[in-house]
Amino acid sequence: MTDSSISQDLSLQLDWSDYRDAGMGDAYADIPKYGGHYAKAIAACINSRQCEADGKQVMCPSYRISGDPNLATGGRVRLLKAALSTSQAQSPLLDPELQQAMDLCVSCKGCKRECESNVDMPLIKAEYLAQKYALQPRSWRSRLMAALPQWQHQHPWMDAFIQLRNRSRLLRRIVDPLMGLNPAVNLPTRAGRSIKQPDSANGSGVSGNLNGHKVALFIDTFTRYYEPHIAAAAISVLEASGYQVMLLQPESGGRSEQDSRPYCCGRTWLAQGMIDQARAEARRLIQAIVPLVEQGYSIVGLEASCVLGLRDDAQALGLGKNAVTAAKNSFLFEEFLAREAKSGRLNLSLSSPASATLVHGHCHQKAVGAMKSVRRVLKLLPDHAFDFIESSCCGMAGSFGLEAEHAQHSLAMAQQDLLPALAARGDRQVIANGFSCRQQIRHHSDAKPLHLAELIAGCLEDYPARSADQSPNEGDVRERNIRKQEESPIETSG
Structure with a gap:
């Protein structure tokens, strides 16, 4: 507009x-x-x-x-x-x-x-x-970063090249200077399995305890392609408390490739200043949300930057009243659980976690005050000690930490507060709800960060039975193995 x-x-x-x-x-x-x-x-x-x-x-x-x-x-x-x-x-x-x-x-x-x-x-x-970029050409790296949701859906073969780049030091030396990539870090790779529509989507429920409240789970691009096990954990938690859960996604067999492509908030486009594309993505998502809101669904998302993009940035895209309706009815996972717990509608039987936890907040969680909700949810776990890391940005910040010219800045941001806190964590489990944050933590420490949904799901009494077919994220395992195989650190370019 x-x-x-x-x-x-x-x-x-x-x-x-x-x-x-x-x-x-x-x-x-x-x-x-x-x-x-x-x-x-x-x-x-x-x-x-x-x-x-x-x-x-x-x-x-x-x-x-x-x-x-x-x-x-x-x-x-x-x-x-x-x-x-x-x-x-x-x-x-x-x-x-x-x-x-x-x-x-x-x-x-x-x-x-x-x-x-x-x-x-x-x-x-x-x-x-x-x-x-109306005054000068845009780089291919910028275009590829912006279009990640599209090429992950339409050209999944590109992930094989990314895996090869991550494994090969020689290929990094060729590709990274051409694309301006940070050679010291691995690019994220696909998890290799999809997310199924929940059993409760049709109202049947997995345990027959549906409470009549309905949730549409918005699976963002990063969760969908890289860490789908987080969505599975969130579904388990919501269903265990009696919610009817459906995935917010297009019906299969759409009339065109565009019709069947998963919904996206437009975050990757907006971050690169590609406004028309961001607007088109946000409009498509919002048009799917509004009818569900009218049917009584709450919209719940897992990635702070995507939910904030829907609630905040989309208001500047000129999408009218529908954008306002979508914003008012969209919540982060932790916000929704905290709200439902306060209302008395959240009915979960939870055991104690195996260890205390240390929480790193995504910048956008902090921007919307969602860390208060994280605290309320963590208090639902019996006999559980937790602390928050007092820090600014982790330094990954979307594609920022993957870009060669930002490598030193990205690491310096992590070293300021986050990495010292991780080094002193002892046996505490690390919680980080941001995809970028988890990537940065894996790159620069031996911690294995979880999303809050994974921690809560792991404390459900019957979670092992629920998730017998939910293997660990293959992309995460593969990335950790690759890092172990590397002979020595690669120097970063400034």
């Missing part, structure tokens, strides 16, 4: 109309000349420098490891203001200093929660990337 009041020099791709009145009548707002409502969203920053404060906060990961004020939210705002105050005929958005500052934003959403003005730098970055 195009902002109706934009300058002729900037054709915006996202809907920034929520900021139409921001800064109006404020002589100190310093709204840039170009960019319309987008410029107002940037000028929402009041330069309090909270983004440069020390302490227990998420923002700004790149500033925290560098001390460079340009890499804080306020620093990026200053650079963007300068660019949008200059004639766009001079292409100021391609200024090298601004490009570096935006490139090193990991889209953690910490600013959206922790900044007094709730500056949404990740969404600002998505628009920035759209404007940038």
